[in-house]
């Protein structure tokens with residue numbers, strides 16, 4: 001059996017199965033303190049031992065450098081109780097190899113293997129929700145540098161006349177996440193984007209900002225496809241608008257597939273994260289074997 005955890009700011013989704021597309025048991029656990037949540041996570045997996053490997057696709061920031069003594073530990077997350085919490089340490093009693101990656105890299109892996117990224121050599125996965133993040137996978141492996149990518153914090157231009165909202169990122173104010181995440185939309189307009197869906201200018205503005213992320217991905221990573229998931233992306237009309245903005249910004253400079261092939265919603269829906277987490281475990285088993 002393989003195990004997977006999609007670790008998010010509000011819930012942990014734990015799953016076991018023989019393969020990422022054959023999940024046999026699943027449990028959703030609320031994200032409370034690390035002590036409480038990890039205790040419930042261990043209880044779930046103990047009922048399914050032995051595990052060949054466990055994959056964790058986690059919210060961040062998180063230390064992913066295999067040489068680091070803090071590998072698999074959360075870094076300066078705004079969730080203070082979770083700072084320095086380590087998946088490797090907390091789950092060591094399960095006695096199996098543990099692979100840790102970001103939630104978006106995990107989702108990208110799951111989508112590349114089983115979802116809307118099948119057939120793509122290089123795939124980018126973007127989530128637009130409580131935060132904004134992007135993961136990139138190339139031939140079944142996620143890409144990182146000295147740390148994982150932080151593309152939610154690029155700085156799209158903001159016209160103060162069109163958008164007087166100064167952004168909500170504690171570090172940057174009007175970075176992409178500060179302007180286009182769910183909390184930014186709520187603070188600016190007092191409602192979620194899908195509740196404003198008659199309001200075309202709001203969709204147009206958010207799509208402009210997200211188009212800059214797709215532009216950056218298209219130029220830096222040359223993906224075959226970019227998937228846009230997360231709660232904000234469920235707004236009708238938004239993904240279509242992001243396609244138009246992206247192609248306008250790219251300006252034909254690089255060759256891209258047709259807009260509706262290049263930018264798509266995830267194929268696994270809300271399961272992308274947990275399927276990706278089990279896929280991380282499967283990769284680890286392959287390496288070990």
Ligand code: ZN
Pocket residue numbers: 152153169170171172173175176177178
């Ligand atoms: Zn920021």
